[in-house]
Amino acid sequence: MSLLEATKLTRNFGGLTAVYEADLHIDAGELVGLIGPNGAGKTTLFNLLTGVYPPSSGTITLTIDGKTEDIGGRKPYRICAAGVGRTFQNIRLFKDLSVLDNVATALQQNLPYPLFSALFHIPPFGATERRIRSESLELLEVMGLGGKANELARNLSYGEQRHLEIARALATRPSLLLLDEPAAGMNPFETAELTALIAKLRADFGLTVLLIEHDMSLVMKICERIYVLDHGIVIASGTPDEVRNNPKVIEAYLGGEEVGNA
Numbered sequence: 138m139s140l141l142e143a144t145k146l147t148r149n150f151g152g153l154t155a156v157y158e159a160d161l162h163i164d165a166g167e168l169v170g171l172i173g174p175n176g177a178g179k180t181t182l183f184n185l186l187t188g189v190y191p192p193s194s195g196t197i198t199l200t201i202d203g204k205t206e207d208i209g210g211r212k213p214y215r216i217c218a219a220g221v222g223r224t225f226q227n228i229r230l231f232k233d234l235s236v237l238d239n240v241a242t243a244l245q246q247n248l249p250y251p252l253f254s255a256l257f258h259i260p261p262f263g264a265t266e267r268r269i270r271s272e273s274l275e276l277l278e279v280m281g282l283g284g285k286a287n288e289l290a291r292n293l294s295y296g297e298q299r300h301l302e303i304a305r306a307l308a309t310r311p312s313l314l315l316l317d318e319p320a321a322g323m324n325p326f327e328t329a330e331l332t333a334l335i336a337k338l339r340a341d342f343g344l345t346v347l348l349i350e351h352d353m354s355l356v357m358k359i360c361e362r363i364y365v366l367d368h369g370i371v372i373a374s375g376t377p378d379e380v381r382n383n384p385k386v387i388e389a390y391l392g393g394e395e396v397g398n399a
């Protein structure tokens with residue numbers, strides 16, 4: 138059984154259908170890409186999978202450790218608690234908090250009794266706080282930001298802020314990580330580094346990853362399978378080679394040009 142299965146997923150905004158009867162499945166451990174021209178419905182699909190918008194119709198099921206849940210239309214925090222973490226196309230950090238606190242706040246959300254203990258400063262608050270701090274630092278190390286823990290998030294470079302976003306998403310302890318254009322705005326060197334990092338995170342954390350990305354060098358290099366959306370419809374899916382050579386994709390995605398080579 139797939140970790141994530143979406144069936145006939147549809148989302149209308151007034152008279153506009155942003156996603157129409159999309160079927161997709163992602164198996165545990167897979168690294169899957171979601172591509173398509175601007176306005177194809179990619180972010181809307183992410184928003185449906187993470188509860189930002191309820192689907193107009195269709196179902197979404199998540200199966201983790203043999204337990205299947207219907208997550209379609211659930212609130213974002215419940216979907217996050219069920220095991221789906223994400224980053225956003227536009228960076229969303231607490232810019233006036235330290236880099237460490239940005240990760241710590243995300244970690245805290247998943248602990249059993251943070252608020253009561255924190256409010257009254259009673260045990261296990263002290264122990265919990267130490268644990269959050271050390272886990273946050275570990276995540277920052279993994280993301281190459283260990284030396285920046287005490288900087289304000291706003292003082293990080295653009296690429297570092299994108300790494301911090303991923304650290305925050307990892308802090309929610311996801312089984313499935315959704316990355317919305319993780320390489321947006323990065324130069325080719327930064328993109329190559331990020332490509333290797335995503336592959337490493339998947340292996341080290343045992344993650345399943347679905348990513349939206351316009352940078353074809355990243356998508357073609359690390360994705361095992363790719364879904365292609367055009368005008369809200371899944372027009373193709375398959376391996377990078379299958380997708381790259383699919384006439385429908387070539388026509389829809391690049392207006393007749395060849396889809397980028399890795």
Ligand SMILES: Nc1ncnc2c1ncn2[C@@H]1O[C@H](COP(=O)(O)OP(=O)(O)OP(=O)(O)O)[C@@H](O)[C@H]1O
Pocket residue numbers: 150153154155173174175176177178179180181182226
């Ligand atoms: N909240 C909303 N209200 C109305 N229309 C919306 C809303 N969100 C998205 N849309 C519309 O849905 C369509 C799909 O948008 P979406 O952002 O999902 O595309 P995308 O593939 O992620 O595009 P891009 O690659 O440019 O980010 C677009 O026509 C967009 O204007």
